[in-house]
Amino acid sequence: MSPARVASSVDYEPAGELKIGQVGIANLRVRTLDVARLGEEMRDRVSRAPKLFERAAVIVDFGGLAATPDAATARDLLDALRSAGVLPVALAYGSSENEKLAVALGLPLLSKFRAQYESASPVSAAAPAEAAEPQADAIAASTAPRSETATASATEVAKGGGEPGLMQAAPVRSGQQVYAENRDLTVLASVGAGAEVIADGSIHIYGPLRGRALAGAQGNEKARIFCRAFHAELVAVAGHYKVLEDIPKELRGKPVQVWLEHDELKLATLDGPPAP
Template sequence: MAAPSASPAHDYEPAGELKIGQVGIANLRVRTLDVARLASEMADRVKRAPKLFARAAVIVDFGGLAATPDAATARALLDGLREAGVLPVALAYGSSDNEKLATELGLPLLAKFRAQYESAGGAPVAAPAPAPAPAPRDAAEPAPARTEAKAPPKAVAAGQPGLIQATPVRSGQQVYADNRDLTVLTTVGAGAEVIADGSVHIYGTLRGRALAGAQGNEKARIFCRAFHAELVAIAGNYKVLEDIPKELHGKAVQVWLEKEELKIAALD
């Protein structure tokens, strides 16, 4: 009698590889529930900096309001944001009413990721990322919300060496220095992103995006040798190239935060 044939080996290789890590995404903290005004403000941002904001993923954060809006109003806002040129993809974590609203809208709830942009007036702003972040990796197109009662920023560990990036950061790549400074010895290309919980030092040309103080450290700074940045931000306060005086383009500059206002000046 012939021996039974061996069972075929099962292929456990997944069809898709799922990874959880650093996500560049904007957080729109709604401070005044005026759908038309919010959509108009967003359309203006997209018009001024289309490479950064056009079709950018956005978390909508209703945590700054006294009450969670009803589903009809929330849908009108989502439609207005889409018409303005961005893509609302989730609601930010909040109250139980907010969770019910997300279910009704068919959207997920997400924590406030570190993202890139604005600090006031219902604008998307940089926010702390609760998940651990990976080393340099390719990242999708972006790009951030200061809460009313934010947790104290995570201090950069004393004596911890900064992260040194010796090769160019190319378009679509992201480098993140977790709880330390970041030093880039070469260039940051257009469409690339460098982020640090401490300060960012760039010894070449900055053409992409640089974000310092990503966990809320308002004393962090950005230094670069040749400034052509798409965007710079410190602790969620940002400026895009269109907002920066032309006489600073191509110069060696430093960027710092003073009374919640982003300052940029040429280095002597």
């Protein structure tokens, strides 16, 4: 066979096309290195919002600890997270010890997650004081347990048919979480940056929404989110979510509703065209 014929028979097309895209990955910021507790908290989170967190990719961030854990402890944590129903896929970038740990665990390092913790988002002078709280990763899987204060201040309303709604009168602050199981949630105050509100039904927020709001947590595709001032880190309905970077800038600070239409998350101002 001639050289020309050999060259013409070679296939130079790649078998796989590699592109770098934007994906939503949960970030687990470890605050207390208690493997059993972390595993239980993640299991509870997955059970309450399976559409969003079940088999979710998770970045493990040890940057909040005084010392990087040893490989054996880190492996135990990864096993606990897998048993809880999520998939740890990388470590967040930190110190040189953290880099050595990633090599020992056979996991990659992702640098953007550490950077987002170290710098807060710009806050305008007119924004409420709570907006100055450090911004967690837009889709952070916080290790903070459900706030006892937030749970205790939630009261039932609407005693008519069906499950009564849950009403939260006090602000939901960073690290706190309020969950309305099998019902709607009404928040009369604000939801701060790093806070989280979850409902199996719809969510109504009468103050600014700066944290995360997850409606239809058990798969109710008819659930909606309504808020008076939209600055959300993340919104989700029945597992379909958008983070702040995916949301049109013209909606920020406006009264907004969020709903699901043909498996696509929709957002619009409350004074705009009515949602179907």
